[in-house]
Amino acid sequence: MSEQQPQAVKFYQTGTHTVGNRLLDETKRTVQASLDRSNAITSGHRACQGCGEALGARYAIDAAMRATSGQLVAVNATGCLEVFTTPYPETSWQLPWLHSLFGNAPAVATGVAAAFRVKGRKDVRVIAQGGDGGTTDIGFGCLSGMFERNDDVLYICYDNEAYMNTGVQRSSATPPLARTATTQAIGSAPGNVFGTGKNLPLIAMAHNIPYVATATVADLHDLEYKVTKAMGMHGARYIHILVPCPLGWGSASNATIHVARLAIESGMFPLFEAEHGEVTHVSKIRRRVMVEEYLKLQKRFAHLFRKGGNDVENIARIQRMADHNIKRFSLLDEEAR
């Protein structure tokens, strides 16, 4: 179970949802608050304003750097994160970093881990990372292979629910009804279709790997905690981080964290941890919101909120998805009902 459970202070007792870093014991304070944070993705990169991926990756990699005392190698799939951090001859990466292809980051990481193992460098650990396209679509075969062999790699998926780097095309992580460049908001069934997509955290769990977790940029402390926990384990581990994309989602660039929080609070994105295929911890919804609140901040769902009236039927279908998540993962406790 989560180490955060025994914490006496509930963060939201201050009346906001701000995580009160200074309320925490010093050893539990965020990595970013520390002077010796590694700045693994240093400033000056080319991410858009409000990029959820840049934020998530920065926190994830810095947490992993602390957990490994800087003995870390990162492998990167092709995608936004790769492109905005390394326009030659500049690089944001302050750790050894390797980009090979779009669909092979998990296998490349397997190779890196094997090399360090054979060289007796047990202290050097390996992270592979990619977006949802590189993870749930084109890299899925290599990812499943890495899981199945239980290679000593933490794979992090930064999920912004479409191919943002190529101009917002649908991936198998794109939610129903979302407008993308290949699921246009036109015709009798605008946006992405229902009944498609894959839930990669659950698929990862089906491999019975040591650790699977979901996280968002709305709770960066929880993200750091999960990355730190993952780096304390060996074998194949998977963390799926929801990272809103202002460009692709059509949300305000100052609303990234708010949108991510609404994804959690609506039940659209359940936060949980699983070990060896079993769910071991679920983060309860604090103040439940209806999906409408989450959807209406995003222009990719604008066709549900037209002047002539809301698309009540389709909003209800998405609400049912959230309700299903809430039931499936028991996301509500008594307080939040």
Next chain:
Amino acid sequence: MLHQIEGSEAVAKAVALCRPEVVCAYPITPQTHIVEGVGALVKSGKLTNCEFINVESEFAALSVAIGSSAAGARTYTATASQGLLFMAEAVYNAAGLGLPIVMTIGNRAIGAPINIWNDHSDSMSMRDAGWIQLYAETNQEAVDLHIQAFRLAEELSCPVMVCMDGFILTHAYERMDLPTQEDVDAFLPPFEPVQVLDPANPYSIGAMVGPDTFTEVRYLAHDKQLQALKLIPEIGAVFKGVFGRESGGLIHEYKTAGAETIIVALGSVNGTIKEVVDVMRGDNAAIGSVSICSFRPFPLDELRAALIHAKRVVVIEKCLAPGLGGVLASNVRMALRGATLPVYTVIAGLGGRAILMSSLQRVFTAAGEDKLLDLQFLDINQESVDHELERAGKTRQSGPTAESILRQQAKRKGVGQ
């Protein structure tokens, strides 16, 4: 030490003598015995300090190899045919990243129609991926080329493919001289990478490069191949010094002195060609042959010097460039640019069709009289082709070609009625 063993097993042992640290394995005929052999050596403890990784595809095999090589481990894998195509993206990537991976290709045809037998369509498809491509004429040379390949790859920081004919070499049992560990250790120094993933000295490897620099990066890939043109013969000479036999190099000439007709080919078919050359020399024909060992880099100058005094060149090649003819022949013509002697292309041995001495002799004799077409197909069944063309011309829904030809041939033999 002499052994009577299968080509694949010999290559597995040769690779093991090179002390690879990471070996990735995915089965595909006719390469499979090689990775099985390496795996058995690791499992039995005869090859130590080696991670043998069973992966889920060829794309993963070479991707794992990219990761381990970038982290400084001597890395080996093997593939063939569809497997090479499936990893194509990683093939280019490994070269672009300058990773000295050694990979065996058990040469095999590419489908459709699916065909497991030997030709060179697979490795030819990757000829311009930036890898060095060496073609073994015999199993002994396959063994020797692997040992040379690691040294070549690591000196240049460039991946090397050792191509050996599927079945003809991979599955042939013959006598081979396998070197001792001491000799291989003396020949092949430990791998010292020019770039490596190391937390003590963090590099970013694989950054995005734009129009401002891409041409220069590509030129340097070409320059690396030009350096290999010098290095391959040098390594061959060092190899001879340590192991006492000639192996590798850029080209092998056979009875080219005074030859009016010179045959050019890659790989094991050179054995058959030399036999035919001997027979025809016995009949006073002025004929010789050149076996090309290094196809990439392509030894333009050496080949030109070997061919320029002939009256004609006949290229026997196990690969077809549909719509053009021969790949190797086009390269040979580049070596002979400005010269007027004809270069005939003979497509032979596709999908494992046996290349017979009698067929070769017929073609070489016709070449000696300049009665060859620019492009011909050795032992093609023209009747089958004509029948199929006629049949397909009559009906729109003519169905799959391969199956139609098989059915027609079965009918003629009176079976399957």
